[in-house]
Amino acid sequence: MRWTIGLATRTVHEERLDDRRTEFPRIDDRLAGVPARYGYATTLKSPDGHDCTGAIHRYDLRSSTTVSHTFAAGRTPGEPTFAPADTVPGRSVWLMTHVYDATTDRSDLVMLDADDPTAPRTATIHLPRRVPVGFHGNWLPDQP
Numbered sequence: 001m002r003w004t005i006g007l008a009t010r011t012v013h014e015e016r017l018d019d020r021r022t023e024f025p026r027i028d029d030r031l032a033g034v035p036a037r038y039g040y041a042t043t044l045k046s047p048d049g050h051d052c053t054g055a056i057h058r059y060d061l062r063s064s065t066t067v068s069h070t071f072a073a074g075r076t077p078g079e080p081t082f083a084p085a086d087t088v089p090g091r092s093v094w095l096m097t098h099v100y101d102a103t104t105d106r107s108d109l110v111m112l113d114a115d116d117p118t119a120p121r122t123a124t125i126h127l128p129r130r131v132p133v134g135f136h137g138n139w140l141p142d143q144p
Helices: none
Strands: 002-006 011-015 022-026 038-045 051-060 065-070 075-077 081-084 093-101 106-113 123-126
Touching: 038 075, 051 075, 051 093
Parallel strands: none
Antiparallel strands: 002 011, 022 038, 038 051, 051 065, 075 093, 081 093, 093 106, 106 123
8 A cells, every 4th residue: 555645735645556455665775764666575474374486576666666686396485675776866776685584484684676576586595594474673884
């Protein structure tokens, strides 16, 4: 759902973006409080509550279109976290997510290109331990 709040008119407009059960909605953190073109969310379970193929969805909030990066069966992505590749908000962003693999009981850190989330993964880093589904995080760059 997208809620548009009219502060001057004291109104709230509600718009359904997707019928899938999604979780962990995010935008590029640098755009918090200002209009953002893209929003992202994760699919964890099917509507009947059974396991399904996990995916990260990118919602184009201008054109009302959606593209998705789908993971293999049994691989469940977590919340997408943004790692900026430059200093321009809303542009050149990597999406990072941990992906739980039920067949191995292990997790990977997966990086996707936010500009083209349908493209193959940019990187996969095998983690030494399982990351619990539902884990949250943010990207903080090194500060000198």
